[in-house]
Amino acid sequence: MSHTAHIRSHRKPRRSASTIAMRAGVASGVLGTLAVATAAGSANAAEPVTQTLELPVLTGDLAAQVAQSAQATQQAAANYQLQAERDAAAAAAAKEAKKDLADAKAEATKKAEAARKAAAERATRNAERTTLSTTASSSSSDSSTSTSTATGSAAAVIAFVKAQIGDAYVSGGTGPNSWDCSGLMQTAFKQVGIDLPRVSQDQSVAGTQVSLDNLQPGDILYWGSAGSAYHVAVYVGDGMFVGAQNPSTGVAEKPLSYDPPTGAVRVL
Template identity: 45%
Template sequence: MIALRTGITTGVLGTVATVSPVAAEGATDLDERDRESVTMELNLPSFLDSDTALTADALWRQGEVQARQATERQAAAEAKAAKAAAEAEAAAEKAAQEKAARERAARKKQARERAAREKAARAKAAEAATARSAQAAAGNPGSGNVLPGTAAATVVEFARAQLGSAYIMGGTSSSGWDCSGLVQAAYRQAGIDLPRVSQSQSGMGTSVSLSGLRAGDILYWGAPGSAYHVALYIGEGRFIGAQNPSVGVVERTLDHDPPSGAVRVL
């Protein structure tokens, strides 16, 4: 548009330049129409300059509007992204809180179940001991007949109640036992506190031969005072122990896994 008007301006100025020499060469009188033509042609560049300025101003204003619109669009996009990030963070925090709540509830449930099993085991052992206390028993304790109402009966009954429980290294409850944890808990039912580990338990009380065992004796595998495994003799050539993760707490015969020795604490 500006180039077009520049061409027009150039053409007009050329016309003016053509007229002016005629007047200069002696044309003394110009009729009215000629004077109006010259006047119009002389004023045309000023008109074109004003129009060009108006066009540039309009272009500048249009660019300003477009820049403002681009800024507004960018601000809207950033606000949208910030909102999405905040919503994602809030959702992640909510999910973490819900997970933590579920884990707390699961732990509480496990604790209640474990306490209930231990209570039931103690009640069962006490009930069996009470029932047998009214019976007269005689004979060699080594034959496997546990004297009712005795500490040995309490120990054996508790051990029987744990059959089928899982083996867990370091376990000391009905949710999972290791060998020495089971022996310690069984003796605790009879009011006797034993050391925690098998090495120490195998050095307690007095040593007894495997041919003279009584129910409640502690069997050990390894050397006395440094045994690597212990179990409880329950009579009739059988024992109960927390054997390993594959089988858990089981009842076995002495022939199945002959112990190295035994000690008597009761």
């Protein structure tokens, strides 16, 4: 017997073949699992993870509705602007029409007043025609009103105006060869020291008003209303007068019936 026979062996006991096979299978399974996990991890690492957000998508009908709504809004705005422009134009037209109406009324009133005055003057002149005709007839047969009986200042005035017969009529004329009606009267009466106003309106009220059936040679005849006369001449007797009539006749002697005067004043 060996001297070491009583000492336990330090060698590990042998495992059985079945135990070794079982452990090998387990290890093989573990290694397979690790290989699959590793492959899966590698594949996941190779492809990045992407997160997709789902956004709302406008359908064709919704887009059409939005476009239609915008177009309707623009059309409404255009309609409002057009209506505002029409309202402004209507207001301006109404204002202009009101002004035109006021102007027309003023013009109509002015014309009516002028027509009224003209009618009044015509009526006055027509009322005097009968008297003037009678005066002219009686004057023709009454030698007391002839120029041959005019004396003193009246005779001098009549002689002066008759000397100008044939001279031209010129508006504003005061002689010596052209006259207007009031210029001839002013210069004629200046020969006898009487200063008459320059214009017909003032000469028609320069003396004492006398009736047309009581005329004397040297009286100043006027046409139109006293104070607003438009023509003057001098009565020379025998139903005649001398005056600067118009551009076509110049200074002329005419019968009272040629253009019956409205009134007369006496300054001599």
